Amino acid sequence: MSxxxxxxxxxxxxxxxxxxxxxxxxxxxxxLDSAASGQRPNAVLRAVERYExxxxxxxxRGVHALSQAAxxxxxxxxxxxxxxxxxxxxxxxxxxxxxxEGINLVAQAFxxxxxxxxxxxxxxxxxHHANIVPWQMVCEQTGCTLKVAPIDRRGELDLDRFxxxxxxxxxxxxxxHVSNALGTVLPVERIVEAAHSCGALVLxxxxxxxxHTAIDVQALGCDxxxxxxxxLYGPTGIGVLFGREELLEEMPPWxxxxxxxxxxxxxxxxxxxxxxxxxxxxxxxxxxxxxxAAMDYLEGLDIEAVAAHEQRLLALATAELSRIPGLEIIGTxxxxxxxxxxxxxxxxxxxxxxxxxxxxxxxxxxxxCAMPVMTFFDxxxxxxxxxxxxxxxxxxxxxxxxxxxxxxxxG
Amino acid sequence: MDLKDLYRDVILDHNRQPRNFGAxxxxxxxxxxxxxxxxxxxxxxxxxxxxxxTEVRFEGKGCAISTASxxxxxxxxxxxxTATVRRLFEQVHAxxxxxxxxxxxxxxxxxALGGVSEFPARVKCATLCWHTLNAALERxxxxxxxxxx
Numbered sequence: 026m027s028x029x030x031x032x033x034x035x036x037x038x039x040x041x042x043x044x045x046x047x048x049x050x051x052x053x054x055x056x057l058d059s060a061a062s063g064q065r066p067n068a069v070l071r072a073v074e075r076y077e078x079x080x081x082x083x084x085x086r087g088v089h090a091l092s093q094a095a096x097x098x099x100x101x102x103x104x105x106x107x108x109x110x111x112x113x114x115x116x117x118x119x120x121x122x123x124x125x126e127g128i129n130l131v132a133q134a135f136x137x138x139x140x141x142x143x144x145x146x147x148x149x150x151x152x153h154h155a156n157i158v159p160w161q162m163v164c165e166q167t168g169c170t171l172k173v174a175p176i177d178r179r180g181e182l183d184l185d186r187f188x189x190x191x192x193x194x195x196x197x198x199x200x201x202h203v204s205n206a207l208g209t210v211l212p213v214e215r216i217v218e219a220a221h222s223c224g225a226l227v228l229x230x231x232x233x234x235x236x237h238t239a240i241d242v243q244a245l246g247c248d249x250x251x252x253x254x255x256x257l258y259g260p261t262g263i264g265v266l267f268g269r270e271e272l273l274e275e276m277p278p279w280x281x282x283x284x285x286x287x288x289x290x291x292x293x294x295x296x297x298x299x300x301x302x303x304x305x306x307x308x309x310x311x312x313x314x315x316x317x318a319a320m321d322y323l324e325g326l327d328i329e330a331v332a333a334h335e336q337r338l339l340a341l342a343t344a345e346l347s348r349i350p351g352l353e354i355i356g357t358x359x360x361x362x363x364x365x366x367x368x369x370x371x372x373x374x375x376x377x378x379x380x381x382x383x384x385x386x387x388x389x390x391x392x393x394c395a396m397p398v399m400t401f402f403d404x405x406x407x408x409x410x411x412x413x414x415x416x417x418x419x420x421x422x423x424x425x426x427x428x429x430x431x432x433x434x435x436g
Numbered sequence: 437m438d439l440k441d442l443y444r445d446v447i448l449d450h451n452r453q454p455r456n457f458g459a460x461x462x463x464x465x466x467x468x469x470x471x472x473x474x475x476x477x478x479x480x481x482x483x484x485x486x487x488x489x490t491e492v493r494f495e496g497k498g499c500a501i502s503t504a505s506x507x508x509x510x511x512x513x514x515x516x517x518t519a520t521v522r523r524l525f526e527q528v529h530a531x532x533x534x535x536x537x538x539x540x541x542x543x544x545x546x547x548a549l550g551g552v553s554e555f556p557a558r559v560k561c562a563t564l565c566w567h568t569l570n571a572a573l574e575r576x577x578x579x580x581x582x583x584x585x
Contacts (some may be wrong), residue, residue: 373499375474376443378556383439392475405475405497434443435500 033334038326039415041066043404046396052385055423060205060233060364060411061389063258065319072415073260073311083307086282097398099310100132102317103300106265110250111241116299117273119266120308124232125155127251127266128199130303131228132159134279135249135272136197142168145194147225149211150176150401151204154394156230160199169196176401180207180356188219195225202234203251206395206409207356208339208364210234217246224274232256236413237335237362239328254312258414259319263312267305273299280305323414331414335363338412342421347430363412366393369428372435374406380434384427390401441551442558443500446508451500456510460493465576469496469568471560473562476502484576487517494565501549501558506565508546518573525566532559 039045042064047054055065076098082091083338084099106118121127136146146160150173157171164171172195174187182200191198198220203210213229220227228249231240236257242250249272253264268276278285278296282305287295296302323331344366346352351370369377389409392399399405410424460466460481463567468479478496482489492514494506509528515520527540539547552562 373474375499375558375561376501379442379558380439391473397473399475405477434439436450 033330035417042415049385050383055386055420058387058389058411059274059413062255063413066322068322069315069318073315076311076314098314102313105317105320111243112267116269117267119300119303121264121266122262123253123264124251129159130279131249132163134276136163137166140167140169144169144196145172147172147198149182149200150175153205179358180209181358191223197226199228201230203362205233207366208361209358210360226369237332241269253336254316257319260312260315263309263316278302282306335412340365345425366407366409372431374408377408377431380431381427386427444548446548447504450504450507454503454507456493458495465572467568467571469564482570482572487511499561501561505562506521511567513548532562552575
């Protein structure tokens with residue numbers, strides 16, 4: 026049972042994140058860059074340390090105690106990820122380095138062998154480079170075509186035009202669940218339903234969605250779902266690709282090596298079962314252990330309560346920043362995750378980033394690996410503040426004060 | 437680190453009103469520079485008589501450091517020969533990467549960029565225009581070589 030009625034105790038949450046208790050450039054750290062990478066709670070740090078201190082060995086290899094302990098920890102993390110996504114089976118959970126590798130796996134092992142001239146892949150104008158470039162590579166390799174559904178000035182997907190671009194030629198729809206640059210939450214249920222009615226499959230890039238919303242891949246009905254551990258307060262270098270079992274079963278392996286085989290001879294090798302068929306080489310075992318701990322932690326906080334807390338901060342920050350002369354919020358979709366992208370007249374985002382940093386406020390500046398989004402708004406870059414479970418109203422105040430400082434310098 | 441040392445008045449002034457801004461008619465060479473990390477883009481045009489830069493202009497979108505550095509650069513290199521300009525870039529580079537160093541007297545107004553050395557993440561902003569100028573000069577040298585060949 027969740028304790029949704031209990032108020033969200035952000036003070037207690039902050040105590041779980043030792044990195045936050047530091048000063049940067051003489052000011053208390055105000056970390057507003059969780060969309061780039063979340064910080065790790067003690068629960069994750071300790072789980073990794075415990076694994077490295079007591080249980081580490083290689084997985085699926087030895088009969089000795091440590092190898093069995095490591096295998097149990099790694100496969101236990103897989104079961105944890107299955108529950109996190111409500112996937113039917115552990116065979117549908119492939120450990121990858123992160124969202125980027127998950128998408129590349131689908132591009133190379135699913136799309137490349139079966140797409141050809143006349144086939145189309147449909148993405149949106151909001152995508153992160155990781156959900157653009159792998160498909161461009163597949164188009165070069167197979168002769169299929171990449172289509173891009175446009176966004177509007179609010180940073181919302183133009184759903185009518187998206188639906189018109191969805192045709193019998195569309196083989197795969199690959200869209201972000203939540204936009205990293207603007208925070209827009211996409212209507213993924215509608216997208217999945219429409220794509221499936223056209224006979225197209227759907228990959229969701231969940232990198233920015235997983236820390237803010239509970240994911241149920243069966244309810245979503247998507248065919249692939251990829252995300253990274255470090256966006257949800259877990260380690261870097263580990264992520265998950267969910268794929269429907271019957272699809273993964275039909276797909277050839279994309280990397281060869283140890284662990285992904287059953288038998289090897291110089292004449293012919295046979296491949297391992299799912300999901301190990303897609304996990305060549307020694308995996309990031311401690312990363313998986315840390316990721317499982319992060320899932321325990323986030324679900325322990327109650328993801329819905331975290332999301333509600335972040336939405337309060339987003340609303341407050343949106344209201345406060347809207348009052349600043351010359352400040353323009355980029356991305357004003359009706360339904361947003363806790364991401365606030367903006368520009369300040371007369372002050373380049375890069376200068377803003379430096380000035381805010383000098384006040385201890387960490388934000389991201391640049392194109393956010395979404396150059397087409399910047400091109401659409403005809404700006405080189407934005408400043409982006411993003412909120413996580415540990416952010417407070419005081420963090421919003423510090424952001425506003427630091428922006429005042431920037432206006433002083435560039436006044 | 438001191439913000440005032442980075443955003444000195446000279447920098448803010450050249451950012452607000454960049455000198456030699458806009459395309460150059462009758463240029464011998466130009467080059468485009470791009471900093472993919474922050475999205476800064478600029479173009480540098482040069483007109484050369486022999487080895488001497490008689491005219492130089494730039495245009496682009498960038499942060500205050502990148503814009504001011506380009507503006508100051510155009511003022512500094514106009515009328516100089518290419519060997520002197522290359523030496524100047526070396527001196528600017530040393531200024532940008534050595535905190536507590538003593539600026540070379542030859543730098544003149546360019547010394548205003550000294551504060552950048554305290555902000556390693558911003559060094560590339562200040563050097564983009566110089567790399568782009570170098571590329572333009574190399575291109576003009578290539579052109580001369582081709583014609584001579």
